[in-house]
Amino acid sequence: MIGKRPRRAKAAPVLSEDEIALFRQAVADVRPLRGLNRIRPTQQRPWPEPRPASLDEQPEAAAGLSDNIPWYDNLDSGAELVFRRPGLSHQILKNLRRGHWQIQSEIDLHGHTSDEARQQLALFLNECRHFGLRCVRVIHGKGLCSKNREPVLKFKTANWLMQRDDVLAFCQAKPAEGGGGALIVLLRAAGRMG
Secondary structure: OOOOOOOOOOOOOOOOHHHHHHHHOOOOOOOOOOOOOOOOOOOOOOOOOOOOOOOHOOHHHHHOOOOOOOOOOOOOOOOOEEEEEOOOOOOHHHHHHHHHOOOOEEEEOOOOHHHHHHHHHHHHHHHHHHHHOOOOOOOOEOOOOOOOHHHHHHHHHHHHHHHHHOEEEEEEOHHHHHHHHEEEEEOOOOOOOO
């Protein structure tokens, strides 16, 4: 998952003698409260689960995701990719296209080989399931820098997503969200697998 950089601690301001005296004058009448009216939490927070440092530590994450794309030859490279799991309402895909669900996380697969991208996507979707995320963006790129300017990851990513039981639907992102270089993916709610 994409994290934010930690903020750097700001240096403590240097106070003048006048400012220190003014502060001491302002808090001169302060008295400590009597008793400790603190409530101790009844549950301890769970320990964080360590995340593997490299892809080699979780080779099974992408196991079962095939690169075989039987429908690939029938699609134009500019074709819009959409998918809805059989049995789901057409309204789900309409809502996904309209931005009904807020995008909760994203992964960018630019610059990865096919094998690396498959592994990263599998790890990302597993994390999303673990944290109960429902709507995510998968950026696969438009293939402008690849051999023959073909969007290889575009079709492979769609294929891998269709093979996952936790993926309910996906559609091409709006132009402001990545357009033909990204997919908006709706995931099954946690606890509703099978």
